[in-house]
Amino acid sequence: MNLENFFNPNSVAVIGATSDKNKVGFSLMSNLLSGKKLKIFPVTLSENEVLGLPAFKSILDVPDEIDLAIIAVRADIVPQILTDCGKKKIPNAIVISSGFKEMGDDGKKLEESLAKIAQENDITLLGPNCLGVIDTKTDLNASFAGQKPLPGKIAFLSQSGALGTAMIDWTIGEGVGFSKFISLGNEAQLTEIDFLEYLESDPETDSILMYLENIHDGPEFIRTVSRITKKKPVIIIKAGMGGHGNMAVKSHTGSLAPQASVFIAACKQAGAVTVSSIRGFFNMSKTLSQGLTVNNPVQRLIIVTNGGGPGVIATDFVGKSKSLSMVDLNEKTKSALRKVLPPMAAVGNPIDIIGDALAERYDKALEILSEVKEADGIIVMLTPQMMTEVEETAKVLVKYNNKKKIFPIFIGGPEVEVGRDILIKSGMVCFTFPRDVVDSLDHLANNAPKIVGEGHSTRVPLVNSESTRGTLVAPQMVEFEEMTNLFFEYDISVSGIFVKDKFDIAPLLKKIKSQNFAAKIISGDIVHKTDSGAVALNLQSAEEAEKFWDDIRTKNPQAKISGMLVQPMAVGREVIIGMKRDPTFGPTILFGLGGILAEAIKDTSLRVAPIEKDEAFKMMQEIKGIKILQGLRGEKPINFDQLADILVNLSQLALDHPEIKEIDLNPVMATSEGAIVVDARVMV
Numbered sequence: 001m002n003l004e005n006f007f008n009p010n011s012v013a014v015i016g017a018t019s020d021k022n023k024v025g026f027s028l029m030s031n032l033l034s035g036k037k038l039k040i041f042p043v044t045l046s047e048n049e050v051l052g053l054p055a056f057k058s059i060l061d062v063p064d065e066i067d068l069a070i071i072a073v074r075a076d077i078v079p080q081i082l083t084d085c086g087k088k089k090i091p092n093a094i095v096i097s098s099g100f101k102e103m104g105d106d107g108k109k110l111e112e113s114l115a116k117i118a119q120e121n122d123i124t125l126l127g128p129n130c131l132g133v134i135d136t137k138t139d140l141n142a143s144f145a146g147q148k149p150l151p152g153k154i155a156f157l158s159q160s161g162a163l164g165t166a167m168i169d170w171t172i173g174e175g176v177g178f179s180k181f182i183s184l185g186n187e188a189q190l191t192e193i194d195f196l197e198y199l200e201s202d203p204e205t206d207s208i209l210m211y212l213e214n215i216h217d218g219p220e221f222i223r224t225v226s227r228i229t230k231k232k233p234v235i236i237i238k239a240g241m242g243g244h245g246n247m248a249v250k251s252h253t254g255s256l257a258p259q260a261s262v263f264i265a266a267c268k269q270a271g272a273v274t275v276s277s278i279r280g281f282f283n284m285s286k287t288l289s290q291g292l293t294v295n296n297p298v299q300r301l302i303i304v305t306n307g308g309g310p311g312v313i314a315t316d317f318v319g320k321s322k323s324l325s326m327v328d329l330n331e332k333t334k335s336a337l338r339k340v341l342p343p344m345a346a347v348g349n350p351i352d353i354i355g356d357a358l359a360e361r362y363d364k365a366l367e368i369l370s371e372v373k374e375a376d377g378i379i380v381m382l383t384p385q386m387m388t389e390v391e392e393t394a395k396v397l398v399k400y401n402n403k404k405k406i407f408p409i410f411i412g413g414p415e416v417e418v419g420r421d422i423l424i425k426s427g428m429v430c431f432t433f434p435r436d437v438v439d440s441l442d443h444l445a446n447n448a449p450k451i452v453g454e455g456h457s458t459r460v461p462l463v464n465s466e467s468t469r470g471t472l473v474a475p476q477m478v479e480f481e482e483m484t485n486l487f488f489e490y491d492i493s494v495s496g497i498f499v500k501d502k503f504d505i506a507p508l509l510k511k512i513k514s515q516n517f518a519a520k521i522i523s524g525d526i527v528h529k530t531d532s533g534a535v536a537l538n539l540q541s542a543e544e545a546e547k548f549w550d551d552i553r554t555k556n557p558q559a560k561i562s563g564m565l566v567q568p569m570a571v572g573r574e575v576i577i578g579m580k581r582d583p584t585f586g587p588t589i590l591f592g593l594g595g596i597l598a599e600a601i602k603d604t605s606l607r608v609a610p611i612e613k614d615e616a617f618k619m620m621q622e623i624k625g626i627k628i629l630q631g632l633r634g635e636k637p638i639n640f641d642q643l644a645d646i647l648v649n650l651s652q653l654a655l656d657h658p659e660i661k662e663i664d665l666n667p668v669m670a671t672s673e674g675a676i677v678v679d680a681r682v683m684v
Helices: 024-033 075-087 105-120 161-174 192-200 218-228 252-256 259-270 278-289 308-320 331-340 359-369 390-400 414-425 434-445 480-489 502-509 542-555 595-601 613-622 626-630 640-656
Strands: 011-015 039-043 068-071 092-095 124-126 132-135 140-143 150-158 177-183 207-212 234-238 273-275 300-305 377-382 405-410 497-499 517-523 535-539 561-568 573-582 586-593 604-608 662-670 675-677 680-683
Touching: 011 024, 024 039, 024 140, 068 075, 075 092, 075 105, 105 124, 150 161, 150 192, 150 278, 161 177, 161 207, 161 278, 192 207, 192 218, 207 278, 218 259, 218 604, 234 259, 234 278, 259 273, 259 573, 259 586, 259 604, 273 278, 273 434, 278 434, 300 308, 300 359, 308 377, 308 434, 331 359, 359 377, 359 390, 377 390, 377 434, 390 405, 390 414, 405 414, 405 434, 480 497, 480 561, 480 640, 480 680, 497 502, 502 542, 502 561, 517 542, 535 542, 542 561, 573 626, 573 640, 586 613, 586 640, 604 613, 613 626, 613 640, 640 662, 640 675
Parallel strands: 011 039, 011 068, 068 092, 092 124, 150 177, 150 207, 207 234, 234 273, 300 377, 377 405
Antiparallel strands: 132 140, 132 177, 497 561, 517 535, 517 561, 573 586, 573 662, 586 604, 662 675, 662 680
């Protein structure tokens, strides 16, 4: 699929063109005429001339070949217009018009007809209900946006036109440039994935920003983004991340793997960065505009400030971040700073050059600090005092930005504007508050471990293993024997012996070589066994087990009981391993602390199947309770290798059996010797 004509056409027809300044057709014509030199053909029934160009009554009347048609007419006549574009052999079309699936069922049918016409006529279609596209390299503005962004190396894909125009306006003021802006609209044909594939090899694009409301093909989205993030950062903000519309079934995995968590896990797995606010999204664009990448993040920081309070706040944010750290300055550097700074100045990190600092003091400090090899970047903070030289200080920061990445934070209003302007005109950016730059750098580091000293990670290695190979219906529980047979095919075994009748308990107990044993009732009507009293521990005789069987039947007369699972008492640290099938991404795999605390603590990590063993190890390391599993107070670490095997095998099982909706392995008892699945259920 060739998308080049959307960004570099030689000829464009605007269907719905007009000289009326209050209409979209005027904005489209005006924007096109203000950019690159190309043939523009206005098409309208009501005017003979539009903005000095002769107008045509029909696209079929245009004598020249047309690379791109832009359609801005009433929704009900768009199908006929698109059909005429097919007759004219126009390869690409943008439908600006609204009034399609966003309006309900009738609009949805109208939109489906557009997709069908485009397919039948070999037209590549963007929209409907979109803003259009902008390419700053070719100087093409095929949109009705009020302004054209500055040139840059960031591509912006948006499923919201309103956010797109707001972003363009904001970035102009902040000195952030775009390579391309693409308003996706309703995506009747072309989707975010098509444009991602185009941007993957676009030499003018170094990084990609995306605003998403939905994803059309979850697995393909992951595959595409995974390829791109090896070369270019992808930053995503997604709407609809709340819980109102997420209907989870009644199980541990269902409640622990909501749709928002799955999306974030899928992006993380693909190497993309997700942000949760528009402010964070805007600030990420500033960071990306400085040429930073996920593969080479800025993590080790020095902070220079003329105000102690802001410096402490910024340091606190770095300390709380996932991936950033403060550089521990050596005595040689501190001694050099003492020679050029006043006696009251603090020469640790942060470096407080105190409130009366003029531009010269910033200069002397940065001359020394820009030579610190352990630092990836320097946050320089300025608060306006009566003597502060805002303009000259900004020029100092520009001077040192080529030696070490400088991240200016000018806190204030009108008094600091002149400095912000100088920074922006020089190609730098300026942040307003400490959190803005710290959060942006932390997002871009994308969960890389903190670095202290000269590159030593503060994270404890997970394991010493060398093995790192690579329409809703009510769900129903799979019968226990069918489930265990399925698990057996994937090297997953559930501890214990299953009995269908209480009179089978006594003879089968002889096979369990344990003085104490546990008994669990198996029933599709009893989901949370502990809450329902369907688990008995430390039983010592068949009589106790038989009495437990009778008690459960008495307490749950309506429940269909399939049988009882009799197990030796297991010891170890409890974890949960589960699978839930997401409507967008397919099977998702969950790991966390398990047992009765699984839902209370909700300390879990997620991945999208398939996963390999090295990814399974990363999953386990991400949970907050990892130290419990690594061993505390002399305890041995659990066997992570065997847990990783279960995670990998479960992901393959889920891919092979699309009829399975959820799987709970909870708890799995993990020890230094291995891992035992103590309880499980499968929902289809």
